[in-house]
Amino acid sequence: MSINRRRLLALCRKESLQIVRDPSSILVAFIMPVLLLVVMGYAINLDVDQLRLGVWRADSGAPAVRLEQALRGSTALEVRGGASKEALLERLAHGEIRGLLVIDADFSRALGQGSAAPIVLLTDGAEPNTANFVSNYVQGIWQGWLAQEGVAAAPVAVVTRAWFNPALVSRNFLVPGSIAVVMTIIGALLTSLVVAREWERGTMEALLATPITKAELLLSKILPYYGLGIIAMFICLLFSVLVMGVPWRGSLLALFLLSSLFLGSALGLGLFLSTLMRSQFNAAQAALTAAFLPAMMLSGFVFEIASMPPLLRAITHLIPARYFASALQTLYQAGNVLSILLVNGLFLLLLAAFWLILTARTLRRTLE
Numbered sequence: 001m002s003i004n005r006r007r008l009l010a011l012c013r014k015e016s017l018q019i020v021r022d023p024s025s026i027l028v029a030f031i032m033p034v035l036l037l038v039v040m041g042y043a044i045n046l047d048v049d050q051l052r053l054g055v056w057r058a059d060s061g062a063p064a065v066r067l068e069q070a071l072r073g074s075t076a077l078e079v080r081g082g083a084s085k086e087a088l089l090e091r092l093a094h095g096e097i098r099g100l101l102v103i104d105a106d107f108s109r110a111l112g113q114g115s116a117a118p119i120v121l122l123t124d125g126a127e128p129n130t131a132n133f134v135s136n137y138v139q140g141i142w143q144g145w146l147a148q149e150g151v152a153a154a155p156v157a158v159v160t161r162a163w164f165n166p167a168l169v170s171r172n173f174l175v176p177g178s179i180a181v182v183m184t185i186i187g188a189l190l191t192s193l194v195v196a197r198e199w200e201r202g203t204m205e206a207l208l209a210t211p212i213t214k215a216e217l218l219l220s221k222i223l224p225y226y227g228l229g230i231i232a233m234f235i236c237l238l239f240s241v242l243v244m245g246v247p248w249r250g251s252l253l254a255l256f257l258l259s260s261l262f263l264g265s266a267l268g269l270g271l272f273l274s275t276l277m278r279s280q281f282n283a284a285q286a287a288l289t290a291a292f293l294p295a296m297m298l299s300g301f302v303f304e305i306a307s308m309p310p311l312l313r314a315i316t317h318l319i320p321a322r323y324f325a326s327a328l329q330t331l332y333q334a335g336n337v338l339s340i341l342l343v344n345g346l347f348l349l350l351l352a353a354f355w356l357i358l359t360a361r362t363l364r365r366t367l368e
Contacts, residue, residue: 003215011212011220015194019224028189029228033182033236040178041171041244044302050078051134054088054100061108063149070145071101076137092124099123099134164333175246176328177301179236180321183259184295185288186232187266188273190225192287195274218360222267229263230256240332250331258327258345264352265320266291272359295321301329323347 019025057068072079080097082088091097104118121138123131165172198207207217237255240246270287277283297303298312299321305313316322323344330340 003213003219007210007212008216008219011216012223015220015224019228024193025190025225025228028186029232030235032189033186033232034239036182036185037175037178037236037239037244040181041175041240044174044178051076051099051130051137052080052097053077053134053138054080054082054091054097055103056082056085056088056100057103058085058105059103059107063108063111064103066149067103067107067142067145070141070148071138074137074141077141089122092122095124097124098127098130099138101138171244172246172333173329174301175240175244176332177299177325179233179240180262180299180301180325180328181292181295182236183229183233183262183324184266184291184321187225187229187263188270188287188291189284190228191221191267191270192274192283193280194221194225195271196278196280196283199278200280214360218271218356221271222356225267226260226263229267230259233259233263246332248332249335251336254336254341255328255331258324258331258341258348261345261348261352262320262324265348265355268352268355268359272355272362275359275362294319298322299325301325317347318351320348320351323351 053071055068055071057064068079071077080088080091082091085102088097088100092100100122102120102122104120106118110118119142121135123134125131233255237248241248269290270283273286273290274283277286298305298308298316298319300316301321305316305322308316327341327344327348330337330344334340
């Protein structure tokens, strides 16, 4: 397919003027990424703070008192007392507390004799994840308290270090994945309206009457929005680092190259839907459905791909957001790990080529 540079520049200029005249494109490219990143970055959080734990202490001995003080000193737990154990059980049943720790009357005596100290932790199993958090926090405090009391000195001290995310802050992992989902939505929305808009406004017939080639038309519909997508990506980067405090360890060049490959598939998907539908409303709805749901559910940034059924695991290989999320998480947390970035970049290149070729073929059938 031949490309006339002068015609291509004229078409790109026409599309750029349309972007300037149409505030929706500016809104999608510059405002929507920040809003979506704020919502997804702050709303999706796997860290649990201030878990409400009830404590019923029937023992007035010094060890029982120190254990309760250790629980109250934790920043992860909000310890609450009660008039009676039955009252605390009632609050647990109503969801007012997420767990109840019962320290029986023989706790201090049994602990002093070296026998099993009676202690019971009840959790609200209606919310399994929260129950696991409560159990893990209490067990961690319990083990630390035992070591401090010198009750059970372990022969081997285990020191745990978390690489790449030492503070174990889930936001450092979730925000890069959220950016992949946001950019999928932005990329698909930017181009989902361009061809449908030409049909709705009656300007497609004028384009068909000109000597432009299909390659020139396709490139003129992608290049201006590619520029908007790159700007939106760097807006997300600046906002995530400067406002949300997510560390950045990769290179901007690697981010630019991977984002370019990813935008090829995202913009291609939107343009493909725009060539199939001559209504801007229908094209936008299809783009949101086709872009958001697969990227959110099957990219692996929230739900672990390894735990999915085999069929869904196979489908995830067709989702560009899976590879872009993995690449972004690597760039943010680990830096330029080429063994990961190159594999993800290769798959993004293949998917971008697939969507652009499919769009070109569909556009040819539509024009002819």
